[in-house]
Amino acid sequence: MPADDVDFARNNQACIEAGLAWLRACLLAEERRLAPGLPPLTRKPPAVEPEARWPWRRKAQAQQDLPPAGDAPQAEPASAGGLAEARLAFDNAAAAQPSPALVSLADGMGLNPFERDMLLLAAAPELDPDMPALIASAQGDPYRRSPTFALGMSLFKTAGWDAMAPERPLRAMQLLEIHQSGADSLLAAPLRIDERIAAYIKGLNYLDERIEALVTPVVPPAQLPPHQQQVAQQLSYWLAPDGGSGIVQLLGADTSSKRDVLATAAASAGRRLMALPAGALPAQPQDMERFLQLWQRETRLLPLTLLIEGAETHADHEDGDKPQPLPTRLPQRLPGTVFVDARFADAAWGSTAVVLVDPPLATERATLWHQALMARGIAVPDESALTRLANEFQLSASRIAALAAGVAPAANLEPPVRAAWNACVEHTAGALDGLAQRIVVRAALDDVALPPHEKQQLRRLVEHAGQRIAVLNDYGFAAHANRGLGMAALLHGESGTGKTMAAEAVAQALSLALFRVDLSAVVSKYIGETSKNLRRVFDAAEGGGAVLLFDEADAVFGKRSEVKDSHDRYANIDINYLLTRMEQFPGVTLLATNMKHALDQAFMRRLRFIIGFPFPGVAERKEIWSRVFPDPGRLDSKHLDLDRLARFAMTGGAIFNAALAAAHNAAAARADIGMPHILDAIRWELLKIGRPVAESEFAWTPANTATPVQPPVEVPA
Numbered sequence: 001m002p003a004d005d006v007d008f009a010r011n012n013q014a015c016i017e018a019g020l021a022w023l024r025a026c027l028l029a030e031e032r033r034l035a036p037g038l039p040p041l042t043r044k045p046p047a048v049e050p051e052a053r054w055p056w057r058r059k060a061q062a063q064q065d066l067p068p069a070g071d072a073p074q075a076e077p078a079s080a081g082g083l084a085e086a087r088l089a090f091d092n093a094a095a096a097q098p099s100p101a102l103v104s105l106a107d108g109m110g111l112n113p114f115e116r117d118m119l120l121l122a123a124a125p126e127l128d129p130d131m132p133a134l135i136a137s138a139q140g141d142p143y144r145r146s147p148t149f150a151l152g153m154s155l156f157k158t159a160g161w162d163a164m165a166p167e168r169p170l171r172a173m174q175l176l177e178i179h180q181s182g183a184d185s186l187l188a189a190p191l192r193i194d195e196r197i198a199a200y201i202k203g204l205n206y207l208d209e210r211i212e213a214l215v216t217p218v219v220p221p222a223q224l225p226p227h228q229q230q231v232a233q234q235l236s237y238w239l240a241p242d243g244g245s246g247i248v249q250l251l252g253a254d255t256s257s258k259r260d261v262l263a264t265a266a267a268s269a270g271r272r273l274m275a276l277p278a279g280a281l282p283a284q285p286q287d288m289e290r291f292l293q294l295w296q297r298e299t300r301l302l303p304l305t306l307l308i309e310g311a312e313t314h315a316d317h318e319d320g321d322k323p324q325p326l327p328t329r330l331p332q333r334l335p336g337t338v339f340v341d342a343r344f345a346d347a348a349w350g351s352t353a354v355v356l357v358d359p360p361l362a363t364e365r366a367t368l369w370h371q372a373l374m375a376r377g378i379a380v381p382d383e384s385a386l387t388r389l390a391n392e393f394q395l396s397a398s399r400i401a402a403l404a405a406g407v408a409p410a411a412n413l414e415p416p417v418r419a420a421w422n423a424c425v426e427h428t429a430g431a432l433d434g435l436a437q438r439i440v441v442r443a444a445l446d447d448v449a450l451p452p453h454e455k456q457q458l459r460r461l462v463e464h465a466g467q468r469i470a471v472l473n474d475y476g477f478a479a480h481a482n483r484g485l486g487m488a489a490l491l492h493g494e495s496g497t498g499k500t501m502a503a504e505a506v507a508q509a510l511s512l513a514l515f516r517v518d519l520s521a522v523v524s525k526y527i528g529e530t531s532k533n534l535r536r537v538f539d540a541a542e543g544g545g546a547v548l549l550f551d552e553a554d555a556v557f558g559k560r561s562e563v564k565d566s567h568d569r570y571a572n573i574d575i576n577y578l579l580t581r582m583e584q585f586p587g588v589t590l591l592a593t594n595m596k597h598a599l600d601q602a603f604m605r606r607l608r609f610i611i612g613f614p615f616p617g618v619a620e621r622k623e624i625w626s627r628v629f630p631d632p633g634r635l636d637s638k639h640l641d642l643d644r645l646a647r648f649a650m651t652g653g654a655i656f657n658a659a660l661a662a663a664h665n666a667a668a669a670r671a672d673i674g675m676p677h678i679l680d681a682i683r684w685e686l687l688k689i690g691r692p693v694a695e696s697e698f699a700w701t702p703a704n705t706a707t708p709v710q711p712p713v714e715v716p717a
Helices: 003-034 055-065 080-094 101-109 113-127 131-138 149-155 195-201 226-239 255-268 285-301 329-333 362-375 383-392 397-410 416-430 452-466 468-474 499-510 529-541 566-584 601-605 618-627 642-646 652-668 675-688
Strands: 176-178 191-193 216-218 246-251 272-277 304-309 337-342 353-356 436-439 487-493 513-517 546-551 588-593 609-613
Touching (some): 003 080, 003 131, 003 149, 101 195, 101 285, 113 176, 113 191, 113 195, 226 246, 226 255, 246 255, 246 329, 255 272, 285 304, 362 383, 383 468, 397 416, 416 513, 452 487, 452 499, 452 609, 487 499, 499 513, 499 588, 499 609, 529 546, 529 566, 566 601
Parallel strands (some): 246 337, 246 353, 487 588, 513 546, 546 588
Antiparallel strands (some): 216 272
16 A cells, blocks of 8 residues: 555544544533533433334433433543543644545535534544434433534534535535424434545545446546547646636547547546436436536545536537527536537537547557557558558547457457457447348349449449548548548349349448448438438448448438428428438448439439349349359259249349248258249249249259159149
8 A cells, every 4th residue: 555545544544533532522511511410321222112102202211211320330521621632632633644534525625614523523423333322412312313503503612504504515515414304493403424425534535326327437548649639638728727617519420539538638637537428417407406516526526527428419400490408507507627529519508618529540540450459469460451440440549449459369260450350340330239220241242143234333332432441541532522422322223133132242342231221210200300310320330330221212312392381391401411411421321222213313413323223134033043042952953944944034032032932842842942843933923923924834844854744832723
């Protein structure tokens, strides 16, 4: 234990012992003053029988339990000289350095001498188990074992009425709990010291559990990128003792970077950062006052800095009339400087400072990854792969360090950069859980059957998407413009032509997760909610690592209409927001629709690629049939006639359904999949979609024999 801690513990214990000795003397003197002819009450409370619990029986029972004069041990009367000596010993112990906890508490809370003595009196039952009996004796009632303001005014010469005022620290900071019933006055109400304050006086300084349940401690990263260090130095101004108070808005999309920068600035100022979700702020006036009192008290006991995260403001909405979800009154009343995490600046906070916090630059992220992996003994042989990793995922310094720590166990099983890439994909994909549906990627580019021109467009899309960050940074486009830099593509065609499979193939080629935006969770009948839901999706995906797929995009990206009522107005606002946000989104966005004509024309300019998925021809259908069965070992490939199967006009989705049905037919017959099973499945699939069928098309003659063999499965008339 450090020497300062040893000295503090010794001084604190001496102060507590001297203070309790002085209190005992004061209580004994008060007892003698009340009943000079009676011996002191026994310190053990009298046993109360059930019938003595009633108020009118207590006095008689108490008188019966008094010991006869001369039988109880006599306590020495406390003389004026003895009181003075005890007080002097207490004052000398309180003046020791380092200061005892009671003295530091009184100085930090601004307590006057009487308030400090009252605090010691309230803490006495928590420090000495014999104190309740002494307090009862001093009040002349064995049942009044808790201190009161009335008792303190009788004991202490420095008594003052102002200590009972609501704005004074004893009540305003909730140092004392006042248990005032309807019949008790404030003077006579029992007092109890707050548990947190009692622990502080004992030398235990920890965060109040009521605050700890709401906030999250933020630890500064081991290393901060250079351009973020400059921002941290800027924030240090508001964390200095003379930095003033108020609200500082931290702008930007990356909350983790704001945590890193502010935690570093707080640590340099000797403070601890606590993050509080905006949704955890109390909304009811009574709860607000209680939180305000507790936080004011904690900031005087511990060097704390508050960051309110997830603050939605007016600027987050296209509609300025939308009410502000976060109440600004409470943060504006909090002591010191309060930092607010917001995406955009908002004048609703009043006269506040605004600081922009950007994520680390791509080059800084590459350096952070290299240092984090090297610190764990992991060599990085492929610098180009590390550069692509840093370009794709916009992670903070603390996130990179945490993910690098998780890469170490997998470094022996796969290349370290590949392991880091997979960890980043899973991490960033987690932000989209609940907002979009993750699709397990299984298809590859070679699995997508398209005409040569469309297939070439799809490969160009993958190539451009893979190099988009390098183009922005290395070729200067990021500094030249901030819109239209993402990768948006439209996949249009009839249902079942392979649009979703193509999206899987794109995500697989880019080694990214694929998320299909659930339109049922995004589109809302309530005004303004659709834009809010879309904003959450794009915000969550901005960290990289995911491809967004808007299936049936015409439901969201439809044409704007003439405004006839408020619903038309807000529907157009949603489309306008989509147009703007899609231009700003730096990731890969795929729109899939079978109604291209229903899309607003303004989206066409913002689309980098428009890839059509035509109805597959014979060549494409033959290719699809050749790949649709996953296990060639369960296929009667000797008699498989791909040319004949390709003659049936079916989309890729219909072919897959027929192949799956054929497998069920074969499983029922306990056989491998053969042409009879496939033809029967095709027949049912065509009937399902309303296509006319000729029964002769489904007869199968193996080995070109003349006798047709009908499928084994019975077909109802």
